[in-house]
Amino acid sequence: MGFSPPPFWHDLKGFLADDEAAALAAAASRAAALGPVLEIGSYCGKSTICIALAMADSSNLLFALDHHRGSEEHQPGEFFHDPDLFDAGSDQMDSFREFRHNLDRAGISERVVPIVATSELAARHWATPLGMVFIDGGHSLDAALTDYRCWAGHLLRGGTLAIHDVYPDAAKGGQAPYAVYRLTLESGLFRELERVNSLALLERL
Ligand code: MG
Numbered sequence: 001m002g003f004s005p006p007p008f009w010h011d012l013k014g015f016l017a018d019d020e021a022a023a024l025a026a027a028a029s030r031a032a033a034l035g036p037v038l039e040i041g042s043y044c045g046k047s048t049i050c051i052a053l054a055m056a057d058s059s060n061l062l063f064a065l066d067h068h069r070g071s072e073e074h075q076p077g078e079f080f081h082d083p084d085l086f087d088a089g090s091d092q093m094d095s096f097r098e099f100r101h102n103l104d105r106a107g108i109s110e111r112v113v114p115i116v117a118t119s120e121l122a123a124r125h126w127a128t129p130l131g132m133v134f135i136d137g138g139h140s141l142d143a144a145l146t147d148y149r150c151w152a153g154h155l156l157r158g159g160t161l162a163i164h165d166v167y168p169d170a171a172k173g174g175q176a177p178y179a180v181y182r183l184t185l186e187s188g189l190f191r192e193l194e195r196v197n198s199l200a201l202l203e204r205l
């Protein structure tokens with residue numbers, strides 16, 4: 001798959017198809033030669049593991065940003081709600097415990113810096129140029145646009161912007177990631193490298 005998935009790969013909670021994982025790994029491997037990588041929306045760490053393993057030959061780090069309170073669709077009563085990730089003590093979602101557990105199992109905890117915060121808060125003092133940004137956070141238009149506006153500007157020239165859940169057909173999925181994808185192309189600052197399933201890969205010109 002472009003990286004060596006751990007034996008428990010298919011048991012991990014998450015929404016990354018195998019063909020998308022292979023393309024994401026190849027992109028991360030290339031981008032890690034340029035600079036650190038930042039992913040937005042780590043959830044239980046499936047894509048985090050994919051990217052970190054693909055970056056194994058690089059000394060660059062992976063920053064894994066997620067408030068771990070779940071996106072809109074993960075909340076109780078919503079379609080993607082997972083009761084295993086609900087912390088009754090605090091009466092809210094908490095995917096951080098599962099995320100950390102999975103990183104430990106994959107042996108990548110020393111190469112990943114978790115940032116437990118909202119995208120906007122984490123970006124406020126950010127000044128590190130990035131080799132790749134992977135947008136896979138909230139799917140409301142507001143959340144997706146915030147992720148783009150907060151982070152795309154930190155990409156190095158030649159760096160990669162990856163966007164997950166890009167569905168041109170509204171019958172197949174929500175339209176916010178697709179709207180961000182269109183905005184990215186229309187900005188003139190990016191060119192498309194590849195589309196694999198719902199993963200879009202773009203290069204910062
Ligand atoms: Mg996704």
